[in-house]
Amino acid sequence: MQMATVMMATALFSRASAKVLSLLVLVHFTQLSHAVSEPGKWILNVNSKTHDNDALYLFTKTLFNGSVINLKWLSERCEDNNTVKFFVSWYLRSSRCYDEVFSLDNRKAHEYFNKTSVIQEGGAGSYITHSYKSTGCRKNVPGNVFAVKPLPNPTQLITKESSSGSQGRRRRDTSSLKPLRTASTTKEKSSTPDSEIHNSLSAETQYAVARTWEDGPYMFILKIVVLPSDATWDFQLEVRMTGPHGYISATEWPLMIFYMVMCIIYVFLGLLWLVLSASYWRDLLRIQFWIGGVIFLGMLEKAVYYAEFQSIRYDGISVQGAVVFAEILSAVKRTLARVLVIIASLGYGIVKPRLGALLHRVVGVGLLYLVFSIVEGILRVNSAEDDLLLLAAIPLAVLDSTLCWWIFVSLAQTMKLLRLRRNVVKLSLYRHFTNTLIFAVIASVIFIIWTTKTFKFSNCQSDWRELWIDDAFWRFLFSAILLVIMFLWRPSANNQRYAFSPLVDEMSEEEKEQLMNEGFEGVKMRGLKAEANGAAKPNKVDEDLKWVEENIPSSMADVAIPPLLDSDEEIMTTKFEMSKME
Known part of the structure; x- marks a missing residue:
């Protein structure tokens, strides 16, 4: 039961x-x-056939405090070098909400570009924006043409709350932005990352445009306007985001x-x-x-x-x-x-x-x-x-x-x-x-x-x-x-x-163990009864067959019975019957 x-x-x-x-x-x-793993390097190919002046290019990544965003000019090709002008601007923004940043695409980026207030509830953070003067399409443009020195400080996003407590909290957050950046810079200098990563970070500061101010998800939105719009051109940019552990993201x-x-x-x-x-x-x-x-x-x-x-x-x-x-x-x-x-x-x-x-x-x-x-x-x-x-x-x-x-x-x-x-x-x-x-x-x-x-x-x-x-x-x-x-x-x-063993052998071995097992009382112990007056034991085959019929399913009996029938007595009986037939 x-x-x-x-x-x-x-x-x-x-x-x-x-x-x-x-x-x-x-x-x-x-x-x-x-x-999908978050990359730390992107190659942006822009040309007059596919580019739209209203288009935005979005890059998202979770970054450590003190990470550097680099923007490098790689190559260019213009049919009329004197008239083609590039107007480049970018927008860097952090958010507490991971889903707000990584649910964006290039189309939704218009809702965030150059915005100064919190859009999603709970998505507090800061932002940096920068616009460059026009860049002509000429040969041998230096790679650090977009570098920003000194690196700009972030500005706190404006929240929709109007209570005095929230305003006081915003004032405290705003006042703590600059010390936070200073602390990150000090931490980066005092830390000792791998020499290879440290050297790469030092070499890429010449292309730096911004530095992160806290651990968290970031969106980097790039806007490129080209005039005149009917000109034929193409150029290539590289965006890199490196931190104290290299290109790997904080997550x-x-x-x-x-x-x-x-x-x-x-x-x-x-x-x-x-x-x-x-x-x-x-x-x-x-x-x-x-x-x-x-x-x-x-x-x-x-x-x-x-x-x-x-x-x-x-x-x-x-x-x-x-x-x-x-x-x-x-x-x-x-x-x-x-x-x-x-x-x-x-x-x-x-x-x-x-x-x-x-x-x-x-x-x-x-x-x-x-x-x-x-x-x-x-x-x-x-x-x-x-x-x-x-x-x-x-x-x-x-x-x-x-x-x-x-x-x-x-x-x-x-x-x-x-x-x-x-x-x-x-x-x-x-x-x-x-x-x-x-x-x-x-x-x-x-x-x-x-x-x-x-x-x-x-x-x-x-x-x-x-x-x-x-x-x-x-x-x-x-x-x-x-x-x-x-x-x-x-x-x-x-x-x-633990290995599999045939049922009959396994039962005989287990019956010996049951003598010392008090938990299995009442189990019939075959083959252990004392013989009275030295009388011969009953027929072992008949006893085994009776026990098999009572305890073993028919499917398993088919496997277990044949070895029991191969006894010496049965062989002699078979030979005797065959001799009578002859």
């Missing part, structure tokens, strides 16, 4: 958790934010550190698993090879992501091929990990020697998950439209929730079989494994609720410093589950106690 109650509770939890997780994942993806700097730490951890885990596997290579289980493959893919994935962030840090641009390769690696790793959990929950190599008909289902689900993961990852890194990305994310979320339900149902069935067999060692292993997965599901639900409330349903995403956690949490949770699986299925001298 107690076992049936536990089974029912596990099944109900698996079904409820799958439904809740599916719903929360769908809500989590309703307002997707692109996981991705902690994520890069996270990937570096995780890469080191995976290297140690891989070495540890390799040493243990080499020490007990004769007794390795099939599932332990799967675990080794997941560790290797995880280590490779973290290394590729870290190398990608290093490329952005030093070069300012993202290598698209490396990003796509990292997403494919991540998809393969997650697929292999889910297949690992599925076959472990089914009891492959533990309670059954092969999957049989379930093998095709496991392979099909794995391939389906791999395809959905690759499509969703490539669309995400290629800045696809939100509707298209949502269309790719919904099937992935539903499939993930279905896998969650299947895993818990399979675990319940496997644990039921282990209880019937009275296998304490394997039952304890699967109980710990189930508790780990339940903890992972609960942690996932709590985290999705928190991120949805903090980042998706917030009018002003002021907690932009925690954005890196949205990506790092899932990597960390995956690594934690993998670490538990490694501990439970670690190679050891007692590996074979």
Whole structure:
């Protein structure tokens, strides 16, 4: 009765958790934010065929305090050098709201260019604007033609509040702007970043047009007016945003550190698993090879992501091929990990020697998950439209929730079989494994609720410093589950106690253990009764056949009976009957 109650509770939890997780994942993806790295360098090609004098060019990035914005003239070509004039102006603005800055495009930039007041509620900040005199299209224009010396100070944005408290707060904020900039300059001088980054920052100050005054999201809007409008021309500009850590953004700097730490951890885990596997290579289980493959893919994935962030840090641009390769690696790793959990929950190599008909289902689900993961990852890194990305994310979320339900149902069935067999060692292993997965599901639900409330349903995403956690949490949770699986299925001298063994042999071994187990009272102990007056034992074959019919299902009896019929007595009987026929 107690076992049936536990089974029912596990099944109900698996079904409820799958439904809740599916719903929360769908809500989590309703307002997707692109996981594309923020570049630090842009090359702007402008020509008379595509340029419009009313057009604006928008550049957004989260920057550290004291970062430098550089504007460099690269090249030019004009048919009439004497008449073509360029009128360039720019506008730099900060905001507390991450979504206000990164939801802009070139068309919406007109609502912000040269504005002096707060537009979105909660989007307080400061701004700097600058306009240049006309620049003629001539040969050998110096690259630092747009440099501004000295660098201008920011001006506080005007808020819509009219209360005295808010006015006093604005006065305090305005009075603190200049000391804030001075502090950032002092901090930059006193800090000791890498020599290469420090030298590049010093070399680029000749192209500097502005310096940031606080950590936060920034928009840099560039406007170019060319007269006369019917002239033929083209020129090239370069925009760079460098900080104390190079070109990497303030939101991705902690994520890069996270990937570096995780890469080191995976290297140690891989070495540890390799040493243990080499020490007990004769007794390795099939599932332990799967675990080794997941560790290797995880280590490779973290290394590729870290190398990608290093490329952005030093070069300012993202290598698209490396990003796509990292997403494919991540998809393969997650697929292999889910297949690992599925076959472990089914009891492959533990309670059954092969999957049989379930093998095709496991392979099909794995391939389906791999395809959905690759499509969703490539669309995400290629800045696809939100509707298209949502269309790719919904099937992935539903499939993930279905896998969650299947895993818990399979675990319940496997644990039921282990209880019937009275296998304490394997039952304890699967109980710990189930508790780990339940903890992972609960942690996932709590985290999705928190991120949805903090980042998706917030009018002003002021907690932009925690954005890196949205990506790092899932990597960390995956690594934690993998670490538990490694501990439970670690190679050891007692590996074979977890391996599959035939039912009859397993029962005879367990019956010997039951003599010392007080928890299994009342179990019939075959073959241990004392013989009366030295009388011969009853027919062992008949006794075994009777026990099999009473305790073993017919499908398993087909496997267990043949060895019982191959006794010496049965062979002699068969020969005797054949001799009578002759």
